[in-house]
Amino acid sequence: MKYAFCMTSLAWCLAAAPTLATVPDFPHIVTTGYGEAIATPDMAEFSVRVVQSESSAEQAKQAVDKVVEAFLAQLVKRGINREDIQSSNLHLSPQYNYPEKGQAELSGYRASRSVIVQVHALEKLNDTLDLAMQSGINQVDYIRLKVKEQDRYQQLARKAAIEDAKAKAISLAMGFDQQLERIWKVEYRQPHSQPVVMRNMAIDSRAESKGYQDSSIVIRDRVDVIYQMND
Known part of the structure; x- marks a missing residue:
């Protein structure tokens, strides 16, 4: 049993090593706290x-320029601020036919441009997508749902992560009849947000897009902590 415990502890330490690479030379507990907030x-x-x-x-x-310009004009007319609109440069590529025999033949050119729009009132999302369709837009790359008070929810998730790390450390110390002394190291990396994303939707089959009205966003955070224990 002692041998098995040591091997398990070694595997756990190796797994934790990349997160907190500097290992102290005194008795310690390493914990990782996780937290989330629902928005x-x-x-x-x-x-x-x-x-x-x-x-x-x-x-x-x-x-493509005609379609994009028509869409941009409609967005501005509907009160969308110019700073909430980004339009890409033209992407142009030749198209070829490939006969069974002989060389490839130029058949034409394919052009594309994209537009990214921020919609600050979620109830206007469907109408804004309708504008795109009416203007001649023929592809939706993604719809990303967001929350305006991102920082507030991030702080809630971070607080939950801190409490989770503390609770784990206390539980582990008590379980092994040890006492925590102080925090030796805290390591924090700003997590990437996890927005709700709907991708690759056909512009003429947007009935499914109404599902965002009942969606929620899970905002997560994490903190790694090393606690020193009594010798």
């Missing part, structure tokens, strides 16, 4: 794209 989304960001194929590069460019 209801109240805004959104989406990315849409127009893709057109024409016989010439200039025709393809003009076709």
Whole structure:
């Protein structure tokens, strides 16, 4: 049993080593605290794209530019601020036919441009997507649900992570009849947010997009702590 316990402890220490690489030379407990906060989304960001194929590069460019400019004009008309709109540069690529025999033949050009829009009122998301469809946009890359008070929820998640780390350390110390002395090291890495994302949706089948109204966002945090114990 003693041998098995040592091997288990060694495996656990090796697994924890990349997180807190500096290992102290005194008795200690390493804990990782996890916390989360649940938020209801109240805004959104989406990315849409127009893709057109024409016989010439200039025709393809003009076709996508016309759609994008029409969409941008409608967004501004509906009160969307210019700083909440990002439009990409033109992406143009030649298209080829590949006959069974002979060389590839140029068949035309494919052009695309994308637009990213921040919608600060979630109830306006469907209407804004309708504008995209009416303007000639033919692809939705993603819809990302967000929360305006991200920092407040992040702090709640971080507090929960700290309490989780403390509770684990106390429980472990008590379980092994030890006493905690002080915190020797705290390591924190800002986690990436986990927004609700709907990807690769067809512009003409948006009935499913209404599901965001009942969605929630889980905002997570984590903290790694080393506690010193009594010798």
